[in-house]
Amino acid sequence: MEIKEAKNKFIQTWGALGSQWGINKTMAQIHALLMVSTEAVSMEDVMEELQISRGNASMNLRALMDWGIVYKEYKAGERREFFTAEKDLDELAVKIAKERSKREIKPALKILKEVSSIESNNTAEEIQFIEQTTKLYDFVLKADNVLDKITEYKDNWLTKLVVKFMK
Amino acid sequence: MEIKEAKNKFIQTWGALGSQWGINKTMAQIHALLMVSTEAVSMEDVMEELQISRGNASMNLRALMDWGIVYKEYKAGERREFFTAEKDLDELAVKIAKERSKREIKPALKILKEVSSIESNNTAEEIQFIEQTTKLYDFVLKADNVLDKITEYKDNWLTKLVVKFMK
């Protein structure tokens, strides 16, 4: 396999994975492309390499910057903007975890708290509902807190986690 | 808020979350419905409560059983089948983690290994590509192993994780 094929395969795979994880395909593909690029890449290049439209490239680059995992760069004497990806994987994972916590876990917790707090008239249905949603609330809250703690380590958190675990 | 509204809100929320995590909306809704039901529920009831077609109910119940988080039950003297959800959250999370590892992480690892193993002709592009995909392979592999270890605890793994972490 030569570089061009490998690069393409990597981009396609990362894109497919992305769409299974709530990130859209193009967004994940752009990120993949930037991750394996030596140099910062212009929007024109992204469009060219992935064969996508200007609008699509613009919207998804913006989204990646909102996630904090792609940065804009300016080159001296160049009017146009260049983009680079966060390449440090610990940092990348932390940013993704934080963003998903904010966007998905926190709002879900709010609803869980709300629905688990209904008044019970002691029917079996109500008792079961309150019990299960309360458990769910506790579980998700605990998981979210662990995530928070883990990501506080930033550098090498995964390695540190492995070490803690093997003890 | 009364039970009916709360139940509905819970089902909708869980469904929306599901679709952000690569599980389809109906599948997540059915699971939510079963989680808060005292009794095993028939397909007819699922169709009725969620206002979905027979085919949809059948396909998604099957998918939930494939994931190992919904079980079939037979009632004495009843021809039709009833369904219950895994209600233990530790167990539920472990099953989901295992399934996603199998379906998504393992195949991704295979590709990462493949593309990171190309012959290099020492261009900057190739060096960067190999370096980054190798790092990614190592990272994902390590993460997958940690997941494995964690889920080996089964009972109370989350609590145990918290304890390890606070030390």
Next chain:
DNA sequence: TTAAACTTTCAAAAATAAATGAAAGTTTGT
């Protein structure tokens, strides 16, 4: 073996999500 009671399948339809591209907007150099 038959038929009633139930479940599964899958082609077609509907719903949803993503991509396009041209027009509007912005920034920069002269």
Next chain:
DNA sequence: ACAAACTTTCATTTATTTTTGAAAGTTTAA
């Protein structure tokens, strides 16, 4: 202030995913 060089927006189109429902399949009991 102007216009060239570039980016963003968003109504429309296109692609993808999900749902439907009727037909085919299966199981059970008599």
